[in-house]
Amino acid sequence: MGDKSMKWTLARRAARLNPSTIREILKISERPGIISLAGGLPSADTFPVAAMQEATARVLREQPREALQYAASEGFGPLCEWVAGELSSQGLHCDADQVLITTGSQQGLDLVGKVLIDPGSTVAVESPTYLGALQAFAPYEAEFLSVEGDDDGPLPAALTAAAAQGARFMYLLPNYQNPSGRCLGAPRRQALAAAALQAGLPVVEDNPYGDLWFDAPPPPPLAATLGVGARGQKDGGAVYLGSFSKVLAPGLRLGYLVAPQALYPKLLQAKQAADLHTPGFNQRVVFEVIKDGFLRDHVPTIRARYKLHRDATQAALVTHLQALQGRDGSRVHWQTPAGGMFFWLQLPTEVDATALLPQAVAAGMAYVPGAPFFADGGHANTLRLSFVTVPPAQIEAGVAALAGVLKAALGRD
């Protein structure tokens, strides 16, 4: 019928939406028989199934109409109250009407990007940084500025330099970062917060892993110093993001953000445009699970479990890689994470972890190459090991396989 062909014109930002190489790797790592230290999943053994069964039954018995109906974009009021109370007790003073419940904290990152990033805006990030944040910010056509750091975190002078280069905000994940496992100490946090205040540079602080500490809780968030603009305080210099994915279960997709008044109304409108509201059913179920202090008993069981896995991984690394361990570019360097889910390995500079992966998979294990976590590229000689989903005995075998492949590549076996 002489029709023109349909002409779909993509938005320019669509060029910044690309398949995740890591997702492709994860598909490989899911092959039977592979010891996968690649995935970033929490252990399903920690999911509180009995509590969920009880809470879902109660919500559907006592408040089905409210739980299944449309609801407020801000989130379920009592859950917002709970978040505000919990954070305030941890030293981050905030009010319930500053809390926005999000569909996982990934959505918080997307909303932040939508409200704060223009095409060409500079966003300062850690080096390495969380890949999901890069993926959330990139479609808004952010230009990333990697802030130089060391084992203790980003360098305050580098943050100041980023502010001088016009960064709109710095994105920070201070607790047991994905991918590096790094936890910023109190002195570095104070120095970074002081530098941010001095430079007038806002901070977006992401904290999915902070509850997963092994020996002692992490220092207070930078947002406690920068403020989020609680009532009676001056307006805040930080947005703070949190999640129930690691302390309850990620399949519920439940996170939150806390924002100053300069931003909250815009984030709320962006939320409304994005999905109207986070499922009220999920919010009420989670509130039923946690409202009487469930997490006080539950989270320590996760910590204890993950610590055993951390110890097994550390022991395996020492056993199999100590001969190569060192800080110069010809050796393997890692820090023992004090919480969270990840070890981060810096390999000899000549090793390309992406190129090595097929050999590792052939040897029966998988990891995630570190390069995609760097906004400015490079760093091919890094990799991430997730230690929480594989039983300790298999971790040993996986690390042994990795060491064998690595030594072979280096001609040192």
Added chain:
Amino acid sequence: MGDKSMKWTLARRAARLNPSTIREILKISERPGIISLAGGLPSADTFPVAAMQEATARVLREQPREALQYAASEGFGPLCEWVAGELSSQGLHCDADQVLITTGSQQGLDLVGKVLIDPGSTVAVESPTYLGALQAFAPYEAEFLSVEGDDDGPLPAALTAAAAQGARFMYLLPNYQNPSGRCLGAPRRQALAAAALQAGLPVVEDNPYGDLWFDAPPPPPLAATLGVGARGQKDGGAVYLGSFSKVLAPGLRLGYLVAPQALYPKLLQAKQAADLHTPGFNQRVVFEVIKDGFLRDHVPTIRARYKLHRDATQAALVTHLQALQGRDGSRVHWQTPAGGMFFWLQLPTEVDATALLPQAVAAGMAYVPGAPFFADGGHANTLRLSFVTVPPAQIEAGVAALAGVLKAALGRD
């Protein structure tokens, strides 16, 4: 300490994020004692609570680890299969790998905007159109082009003109539209699809209400003619959006879109950046509810209920407004909706429905003024009545109150 004040710089698009006037109206309408025909909520009496209780218990008993873990961004495979099968049986041929499960169909609109709208892009919309779509597209800095229509829908020549003016796509809600209640007949659909094909103008077709027909199902979707690029067909000219909000419950936030290969990968990446995936728990629960044909028995009960409400509203309108009924600008015009949840009233041109609302509330009822549903403004003399949440006897009283206020305003009581 001599700090600069923190400098939050908003993205330019944030100027297009604004509070919904309708949300403010809904707050007023929730006052006790007000007969609210304002809200756009489905009736909570239709929520299948028993089926939900059974399905949540089963999912948490049989597949808790999978339901509570991270999951694929595309959606739960069996649910995608179900959607593809259901749509194909309705004449919209598509494959499961073209289905993307979304966090409510509102998210589908957001993803479409993210992938297809550049600042200044023209998007053709109906007049009036769904406010949530305007809110989803506006932050991507769309310029809206209202396509002229009549009681049967947009005019094909006006669609052709929109294409000539460079519209990227046309957004259409052909079945029992929110707000107008309008359902496009088969001839108009065919004429619009032919015009779209002729002009090469893609269509984004939204269908949240199509299952809620009262006497006969609506004609096949335009997407059935335009194609969504199923295997063995040429690539499609339509994106199709659907939802479980009106046939099960909106508090689950579960919708889907079906997209041609030209778009699907970008929409998938946008989805991943937006919230990683729609809650797997909710997807599995809904699949458990519907997999054995539950909707075949359940949806007719919703239709029957809503039809009684429709009839009560129509009867009340005739009783109280027939004296004013007519098509010229001095009279009140409405169509009797053949499905869905809404009546749409065009009042005498001199009446401002927004200005009249306080008097209506004082008289004990609330409605939603129609003006916000027009992308190009104007149309102050329109209003929407939602008829599904208020019992028929109260509908009568609400319409009587509205008629009284209207007649007083016109000096005709």
